[in-house]
Amino acid sequence: MYRRKVQVTGGGTFFVTLPKGWAERVGIRHGGEVALVPSQGGPLLVVPEGMRESNRCLLRLDGRSRVELEREIIAHYIAGFDVIRVAGERIRPQERRMVREIAQSLIGMEILEETQSEVALHSVVNIQDFPAQHTIHRIFDITRAMLEDAISAFLARDDELARDVIERDGDVDRLVLLVARQFSLLLRDLVTEEDIGLSRFAFLHYHTVADQLERVADHAVKISRAALEVETLPSQEVGGRVRGLFGESKEILEGAVQAFEERDTKLANHVLAHKEDRNQLLELAQISAADQPENAYAISIVMDSLLRARE
Template structure:
């Protein structure tokens, strides 16, 4: 750390000198223009204007890569903030190209701009700051919440179409979560918060943690919907369905309150979610025991659903703990 004294020229202009070694490394000369970014935590970030982070390129040799390994490589480059990803092999197989096209559909931004036998170039065509981290979090909450509610409704009404729709919506949550993760990685790499952003660096970190829990909640909503379809109209006692619906209503309210407790800095609401999770755990234990009276195949399927509901409650508690920690870190 270097300290500089502030000087005043004229009546209102503040002047501070730049560290000489840093200026040399950054290529700053007399007449150079630098960019200044006031941060929400009161700090000021200074970057050479001619040194943008917007044109990062990555070359990936995908020879012998396939399936999930290839997907992870592409997603990893995307999350690292590379705007242009060049995939090369000699040649790129048809199966690899199918995976590349599929992953582009599951990410927000990347499009194929060039394709040959030995090369595929992806370019990120979206400005990730168009969707702020806080807005992205609320969007993920709304989709996850609706998925969970509709999954339980599909189970109770044996609505196969609704269950299929829930399963399809999981991809949208994944897309938003990866975009939000990319934004957070960009903040870490540049130490710069987006302009017109009211979040601090710590807020961005906590929002990223909560988004991860919401993404897992969406995964469990999808699991419930998939099991609902696999039951294929098998008769489930009305009292069991009613009990599942009642506890599900309590859990989804916990999810909403956990996120609200973070965005509103409401520590009382967060503690209430933690208390409710303990109560829900006992309710789910009794519900799970009641399934023993059913046929084995139905009992196993519903047992998985009850487990997913419990895990969603656990994720709500995780988010409430993040909210409490966030509140206590503020002055």
């Protein structure tokens, strides 16, 4: 840490000197410019000119499976790289198609450069274009609709609707990855706080909520897959129990998100206080499964997923 005494000119301007060693290390010269950025909480950041250039990385395609390449690209996307170059001795059409499909699963990443041996993905959106508040609410809207449709698909044995819910999980994943990328950029570059309008501490809560909503979406997918395995229509009694538990789970989910968005601690405590005893609900799930042995596995999956979604 460097310490400097604040001085005042005759005209009332405050000034401090910059540490010589630091200035030389980052390339500051006489007549050069630095950016002064007020950050959340009070600190003032001194950013040398050219310090925030685009980040680039190179990934070798040779010998990688699709899963391995997808993991690598997503990891570098979350890490905040603006340009991700994928290179090989000669990229085959199926490999090029694979890179394109991975890029389409990431918000803001587009293929802007291509040669026989390289494909370059570029980030074409600004972080300000996706306010965290709006992104979280969009994730919630999709997740809630997925859960509703998953239950409808299960109760009506609607395979088409069940498959549609499974496909929509990709929309949630893309938004959650975007939130993770924004959080990573915040951790790496304090100046990003000014761009986003949130501190790293505040954004951590949005990141946590996004992860929790993603889990709810995953449970909606599990329910939809269970719906595809149902052999007969659920009985009226089982359907009533499922609807009842779904209604309670939906109410808790909506209340929790509303409490977070409105910073309403009273509502948050109300939601927590009105969660029913899990053991009682597990017993209800077991009874429902026993009522229809042919659908026992699917019913157990549905009830368990609803229990976990509400938590």
